[in-house]
Amino acid sequence: MTMTEQLTDMRTEYGKTLIELGKENPNVVVLGADTTDSLKTAKFGEVYPERFFNVGIAEANLVTVAAGLASAGKVAFASTYAIFLPGRCVDQIRNAIAYPSRGDKKGLNVKLVVSHGGLSVGADGGSHQQIEDIAIMRAIPNMRVLIPADSVTVKKLTWIISQQYGPFYMRMARTKTPLIHQESQEFEIGKGITLRDGSDCTIAACGITVKMALDAAESLKQEGISCRVIDGFSVKPIDAELFEKAARETGGIVTCEEHNILAGFGSAIAEVVSERYPVPIKRIGAQDMFGESARDKEIPLLFEKHGITSVNIAKKVKEIRSKS
Amino acid sequence: MGLNYYQIKKNVLKARKLVIKGTTAAGSGHPGGSFSMAEILGCLLFKFIKYDPKNPLWEERDRLILSKGHASPGLFSNLAVAGYFDPSEIETLRQFGSRLQGHPDLKCPGVEFCGGSLGLGISYSIGNALAAKIDGKNHRIYTIIGDGESDEGQVWEAAMTAVKYKVDKMTVIQDRNFIQQDSYTEKIMPLDEELVGDDLSEMWKDASRWKTGDKWRSFGWNVIEIDGHRIEQIDYAINKAIQTKGVPSIIIARTIKGKGVEHMEDNPQWHGKAPKPEIAPIIDVELDSQFMIAPSIIAGDMSNLENEVKRCADGRADYIHLDVMDGEFVPNKTFDHNKIKELRPITAIPFDAHLMINEPVKHVRDYVEAGCDIITVHAEVCDEASFGEIHDILRQNQVGVGLAINPDTDLPNWSNKFISDLDHLIVMSVVPGKSGQKYIESSHEKTQKLSKKLAEHKFEGYIEADGGINLENAGQCFADGARAFVGGGAIVGQKDVRGIIREFRKTILHTRRKLLIQKAHEFGGTELVNKWIELHVIGEKKNELIQLSKELGYN
Numbered sequence: 001m002t003m004t005e006q007l008t009d010m011r012t013e014y015g016k017t018l019i020e021l022g023k024e025n026p027n028v029v030v031l032g033a034d035t036t037d038s039l040k041t042a043k044f045g046e047v048y049p050e051r052f053f054n055v056g057i058a059e060a061n062l063v064t065v066a067a068g069l070a071s072a073g074k075v076a077f078a079s080t081y082a083i084f085l086p087g088r089c090v091d092q093i094r095n096a097i098a099y100p101s102r103g104d105k106k107g108l109n110v111k112l113v114v115s116h117g118g119l120s121v122g123a124d125g126g127s128h129q130q131i132e133d134i135a136i137m138r139a140i141p142n143m144r145v146l147i148p149a150d151s152v153t154v155k156k157l158t159w160i161i162s163q164q165y166g167p168f169y170m171r172m173a174r175t176k177t178p179l180i181h182q183e184s185q186e187f188e189i190g191k192g193i194t195l196r197d198g199s200d201c202t203i204a205a206c207g208i209t210v211k212m213a214l215d216a217a218e219s220l221k222q223e224g225i226s227c228r229v230i231d232g233f234s235v236k237p238i239d240a241e242l243f244e245k246a247a248r249e250t251g252g253i254v255t256c257e258e259h260n261i262l263a264g265f266g267s268a269i270a271e272v273v274s275e276r277y278p279v280p281i282k283r284i285g286a287q288d289m290f291g292e293s294a295r296d297k298e299i300p301l302l303f304e305k306h307g308i309t310s311v312n313i314a315k316k317v318k319e320i321r322s323k324s
Numbered sequence: 325m326g327l328n329y330y331q332i333k334k335n336v337l338k339a340r341k342l343v344i345k346g347t348t349a350a351g352s353g354h355p356g357g358s359f360s361m362a363e364i365l366g367c368l369l370f371k372f373i374k375y376d377p378k379n380p381l382w383e384e385r386d387r388l389i390l391s392k393g394h395a396s397p398g399l400f401s402n403l404a405v406a407g408y409f410d411p412s413e414i415e416t417l418r419q420f421g422s423r424l425q426g427h428p429d430l431k432c433p434g435v436e437f438c439g440g441s442l443g444l445g446i447s448y449s450i451g452n453a454l455a456a457k458i459d460g461k462n463h464r465i466y467t468i469i470g471d472g473e474s475d476e477g478q479v480w481e482a483a484m485t486a487v488k489y490k491v492d493k494m495t496v497i498q499d500r501n502f503i504q505q506d507s508y509t510e511k512i513m514p515l516d517e518e519l520v521g522d523d524l525s526e527m528w529k530d531a532s533r534w535k536t537g538d539k540w541r542s543f544g545w546n547v548i549e550i551d552g553h554r555i556e557q558i559d560y561a562i563n564k565a566i567q568t569k570g571v572p573s574i575i576i577a578r579t580i581k582g583k584g585v586e587h588m589e590d591n592p593q594w595h596g597k598a599p600k601p602e603i604a605p606i607i608d609v610e611l612d613s614q615f616m617i618a619p620s621i622i623a624g625d626m627s628n629l630e631n632e633v634k635r636c637a638d639g640r641a642d643y644i645h646l647d648v649m650d651g652e653f654v655p656n657k658t659f660d661h662n663k664i665k666e667l668r669p670i671t672a673i674p675f676d677a678h679l680m681i682n683e684p685v686k687h688v689r690d691y692v693e694a695g696c697d698i699i700t701v702h703a704e705v706c707d708e709a710s711f712g713e714i715h716d717i718l719r720q721n722q723v724g725v726g727l728a729i730n731p732d733t734d735l736p737n738w739s740n741k742f743i744s745d746l747d748h749l750i751v752m753s754v755v756p757g758k759s760g761q762k763y764i765e766s767s768h769e770k771t772q773k774l775s776k777k778l779a780e781h782k783f784e785g786y787i788e789a790d791g792g793i794n795l796e797n798a799g800q801c802f803a804d805g806a807r808a809f810v811g812g813g814a815i816v817g818q819k820d821v822r823g824i825i826r827e828f829r830k831t832i833l834h835t836r837r838k839l840l841i842q843k844a845h846e847f848g849g850t851e852l853v854n855k856w857i858e859l860h861v862i863g864e865k866k867n868e869l870i871q872l873s874k875e876l877g878y879n
Contacts, residue, residue, distance in 0.1 A: 029458070050458055053489070058481035061447045065485065068451015071436070072459070076451075092478075095441040096448060102430045 005178040011115050013151035014172065015040025017158040018077060022048045028162060029069050031055065031078040033062040039079045039115055059084045060092050063112070067096035070108040075162055078110060082117040082130035082171055086137050097167050098142045107142035107167040113158070117147070117171035118258030119291040119306065120208055122299045129291035135263035137169040138236040144189060145236040146170040147257075147265070149210035152181040153233055160187060173208045173258075175299070180210050180231065192239040198228035201317045202246040202253045206232045206265045209256040209284075209308060216313035227317060238268050244276040252280045252320035254313055258303070261285040280323055282316035284308055326697040326723035328371050329643070329674050330747035332555050334784050335405045336366035337611060340584055342401035344607050346417035346424070347598040353418060353426070356594035358398030360501035360552070360579035361468055365402045367558040368466050371722075377407035380433040386463045387452055389437045391445020392470035392499060393427040394596065400424045403434040443476025445469055446496055450482060453491045464566070465494040471536070472504025475513045480543070486572040487544040495565040496574040499552065500536060501581040503592045515539070524590055537576050545574050552577025556672040556697075584611055586837075587859035602848055606856055609843045613836050616642035616786065616808045617828050618676060619821065622658050623760070623812030629663065632816060633670045639821035643674035643698065645790070645810045647756075648691075650681035653705060654757035661687070661694040668695035676700065678728060678790070680756050685710040692721045700726025700750050700788075708738035715742060724748065726788070731755060731764050735774065743781035748808060749774070753801075754791030760813050763792030768804050775805025798828055799835035837865075838872050850878045 021028045022044055029051045036042040036054055045052030055062050059080060066076040078085075086093065098107045114133075121129045137145045146161070146168060148154045154172060161168040185193065195210070196217055205213035210231045217227040228250050230242065246253060253273060255266030266283030273281060286306050294302035303309055340362055347353035365388075369375075373386040390399045397417060404411040409423070409432075416422035423432040427440030437448055449467040456463060469479065486494065502509050502524055510519030517533045537547040546568045550557040558577065565573035581595070582588025585607050599607055619641045624632035636644045646664060651657035664677060674697035681687060684701035691699050699718055706714070711727070718725045727742070728750035729735060735749075751774060753767035767789075775787060789798075789806035794814035801809065811828065818824045844853045853873055860866040873879055 029455075053454065055481070055485050055488075058478075058485070060443075060478040061481035061485055064444045064447030064478070064482075065451040065454070068448040068453075069455045070451070071448065072452045072455030074451075074455050074458070091441050092444060092447075095438060096444050100430050100438045 007176040007178055008151035009176050010148065010151050010154045010172040011038070011040040013154045014113060014158055015043050017155045018044045019047050021158065021162050022051065025075060025162065027073060027075050029053070029074045029076050031062055031066050031069075031076060033057055033059050033080045033084065035080045041077070041079050059089050063089045063092040063110075064096045066110045067092075067100070067108050070097070070110045071100070074109070076110045077113055079113045079115070081128070082114040082133050083128045085112055085114050086133040086169070087130055090136055093137075093143070094140050098140045101142065105165060109165055109167070111161050111168045111170065113170045113172070115172045116174045118173065118207065119286060119302055119308070120173050120175045120258055120299055121291070122174070122294045122296055122302070125293040126290035131258070131260045131286045131291065133169070133171060134235055134257070134259045134265055138268060139263070142167055143236070144168045144234075146189070147206040147233055147235055148172060149205075149207055149231050149233060150177050150180040152179060152183060152185065153187065156185070156187045157233070160189060164189060171207065175208065175296070177208050178211055180214070187233070190234050190237040190239060192234060192242045193231040194228060194242070195231055196227065196229040198226040199250055200226045201320055202228040202230060202250045203256065203313055203317065204230045204232045204243065204246070204253055204265075204269055205256040206235060207258060209258055212308070212310040212313060213256055215310035216317065219310065220314050220317055225317060225321065232265060232269065235265050235268055238272055240272045240276065243269050243272050247273045247277040247279040252317075254282045254284065254316040254320065256284040256308060256313055258308060259285050260288055262288055280320045282320060284312060284316060326692070326721055327556055327559055327674055328722035329555055329697045330724040330785060331722070332363075332366045332370045335370050335402075336362050337614070338405045338411075339366065339398065339401035340611050341608055342404055342411055342414045343397040344599060344604055344611070346397045346400065346414040348601055348604040349415045350418035350598060352596070352598050353397050354394040354596045355397065355598065356503065356581040356588060356591075356596070357392060357395040357470065357499065357501065358401070359583045359585065359588065360581045361395055361398055361499040362583065363553045363555055364468065364497055364499065364558055364577055364579075365398060367555055367562065369402050369406050371559065372562055373466065374463070375406070375434070377434065380408060384461070384463055387436045387449070387465045389445050389449045389452075389465060389467040390428055390439045391437070391467055392442065392473050393439025396424070396426065396428045396440075399428055399435070400432065403432065406434070408434040442470065442473040443478035446479060446482035446486065449494050449496070450486050450489065450491050453494045454489060456493060463493070467494060467496045469496060469498050470504070471498060471500045471502065471509050471515055472512070474498065474515055474536075483540065483543040483545065490570050491572045492569050494572055495562060496572065498536070498574060498576050499579055500576050501579045503581040503590070503595060505592075505595050507592050540574050540576070544571060546571050547574055547576060549576045550578070552579035553583055556674055560672045584614070586610065586865055587856075587861070589862065591862045593861075602852060603856060603859070605847050606840060606844050610840055613839065614807065615802060615832055615836070617815070617825050618643045618645040618788070618808055618810050619815040619825070620645040620647055620790075620810050620812040621816055622647045623816040626658070629659070629667060630670060633667050635821045636816065637671040637673050639815075639825045641673060641825060643676050644671070646675055646677045646696070648677055648679050648681060649757065653682045653702065654680045656757050661690040664691065664694040664696060674698060676724070676726070678726070678750060681705075685714050688714050688717055692717065692723055696723060698724030698726055698747065700728050700748065702728045702730070703736050703739060704730060704733055708741070711739070711742060715745070726750060728752060728790075731767060735777070740781060743778060743783050746783060746785045748786040748788050749778065749783070750788045750790045751806070752791050753789060753793070756791070761792055763794070763797050767791075768800055771801065771804035771806055795827055795831050799831050802832045802835045803839065834868070837869055838876070841869065841873050841876060841878065845876070845878055853878050
């Protein structure tokens with residue numbers, strides 16, 4: 001693959017979209033915890049200072065103040081790095097945001113949008129590479145979990161979650177990412193997107209690993225293996241029908257994520273498929289090991305250590321096929 | 325506007341009884357922390373907070389955020405008394421399918437915050453206040469936190485945030501009861517100073533050891549420190565907080581965990597334990613047997629009533645009895661509303677104006693305006709119409725409604741219709757007119773009879789014994805049914821007002837303990853008596869109870 005790719009930045013798109021949202025909806029408020037420059041939310045504060053709150057390095061407070069704002073009818077976007085929200089504030093997220101329910105309104109209207117999810121954080125090291133957030137967040141009732149693959153997805157999902165009541169967790173990557181989707185692509189919570197059809201095996205990925213899935217499918221095509229590729233950005237609710245169908249029609253699934261293989265995206269698919277139409281599944285992700293520092297150019301090495309590569313995806317596809 | 329003193333007191337009592345009912349039925353729950361904040365919640369809900377129980381989500385409502393959510397029985401009970409749901413629902417507390425969850429839940433109307441995971445309430449309240457600011461709304465947010473809860477780091481994150489954003493529509497109240505789940509707060513994680521030994525009362529007494537307020541002050545908060553069981557102090561503090569602009573306010577309310585039930589008071593065991601079903605009826609009687617001491621200042625130096633008021637306030641009187649005499653209804657003349665107005669700024673302690681004057685209906689407004697919190701008029705100079713008018717004026721102004729009868733007067737028939745709504749009834753045990761007379765012995769029998777009659781008419785107020793009350797007869801007066809005690813010469817006439825008030829309390833408490841032992845015996849014989857006595861593990865109470873039980877021949 002020598003084709004040059006157009007790289008875009010998820011956070012920049014998020015910050016831009018928030019300003020558009022703010023114009024459209026006066027109830028949108030944005031909160032940060034001393035990372036507003038990095039998350040690109042600070043600009044919202046320049047445009048709408050009365051609707052922007054930087055609570056300092058106090059994430060528990062960040063999340064709970066957001067809950068309080070939501071309790072009074074605000075659509076509260078609270079953002080910082082992934083490592084500081086699900087991992088650090090699971091109690092506040094659970095009890096102040098997800099739990100409070102009144103009638104049909106399940107949970108409060110808080111949108112936790114984070115950056116720096118997964119191993120691709122790189123140089124900051126394993127302490128800052130959140131590889132447990134999908135597991136934590138999808139175990140919380142009323143919480144929905146989204147992992148966008150590119151900046152188009154970020155923009156679309158930011159709009160969608162601002163309009164859908166209730167708590168959401170959306171995880172962006174630190175690194176710039178190639179565009180996966182067209183501007184015209186429609187997104188729906190709970191619906192995966194089939195990026196490429198195929199009949200021999202399915203590759204399901206989320207976030208920046210969607211690109212690896214596409215690359216693997218392309219290389220397998222050269223070997224005469226036809227792979228279906230699904231962008232499973234809606235990790236919860238998961239598109240059970242789509243994955244069941246993929247299982248039926250392709251006979252096996254390889255999942256890929258930059259998250260621990262335990263209780264993450266792959267696990268969510270395995271849960272659904274094993275109950276509906278069991279087929280062989282191979283999960284690719286962090287091997288229940290913490291990450292470590294890697295400079296940008298070395299991030300592929302870090303991924304390789306955990307087997308999060310298009311090469312390994314292709315290998316797993318072949319393993320599945322050899323068994324069936 | 326008066327304090328709404330008695331209405332708050334009555335509702336606080338109802339709520340406390342519901343806490344016992346609920347936790348007993350559930351077999352678990354947190355009565356201790358519900359009782360320490362009982363008066364605080366009472367003042368908030370029945371004086372300050374704007375709400376509409378028929379429309380719990382009314383947009384303009386004030387918000388009550390119970391951060392120390394384990395005290396949910398206290399919150400639910402108050403919401404029931406406030407009319408959000410039928411009080412009988414309290415018996416579903418903690419049951420499967422109930423709206424009254426183990427910790428506050430939005431399922432229950434009136435609940436604003438799912439508290440219980442500690443340390444979150446202030447942050448949440450800040451969020452609510454910031455939203456109100458954006459929307460130009462004027463409601464206030466009242467947030468109750470615990471002292472044990474203040475170990476949580478998030479409390480202090482929120483403390484900084486509230487100052488940064490000048491959140492002044494929020495009033496935080498810390499229920500400083502000195503006890504957390506494991507033990508005394510000062511042993512587990514000192515907020516004031518490390519507790520050496522076990523005597524919590526030492527901590528209470530020595531203001532120089534209170535450091536909690538300093539912590540908040542250093543964060544930039546407006547800090548108001550009060551006794552969290554005294555309605556007038558809570559009232560003062562909340563008003564002060566409302567007036568404070570530009571910075572958040574916190575009221576550090578020093579309270580007693582389990583307040584109102586002797587065996588629970590200051591006992592860490594009662595943080596999270598329900599009473600046994602057989603003990604609950606005794607607790608109910610105990611809660612019904614609260615009493616108050618009210619010194620009468622005319623027994624002091626009439627030329628310096630200011631000083632007498634100060635002495636009573638320093639002496640920790642429950643309220644101050646002001647004998648107004650006009651020289652017509654009674655031969656003597658003392659002072660009128662003008663003097664009361666002058667005395668009013670000296671203290672926040674409730675003023676109880678006992679109007680021994682003719683045609684009280686003509687003057688009662690003057691006394692309301694002078695700042696009285698309770699006004700008592702004589703049955704001898706009222707009829708149904710005039711008392712009805714007085715009643716309405718007083719209620720409209722949140723002033724307590726009192727009726728008084730002379731030693732040779734019985735309750736007139738016209739008063740029957742007012743009894744259930746009366747705040748107190750003064751049974752004069754001397755002929756009114758001057759201080760220093762002897763107690764008329766037949767008053768004991770009269771009070772006993774009246775006490776029965778009033779109960780039949782659903783009286784919820786206090787019988788006040790007034791005239792010649794002293795340390796010798798106060799106990800008997802309590803046994804007769806009196807629950808408020810006016811002390812003239814026996815209190816104000818003494819040098820050490822504080823000391824003598826303490827003696828009065830001790831004496832009356834002794835009689836009350838005896839009465840409770842008798843009740844326990846009535847409910848469950850010697851076995852229950854002993855079981856109940858065994859619960860009194862803190863302080864010296866147990867020895868006195870054992871002695872009393874012996875005297876009564878119950879062992």
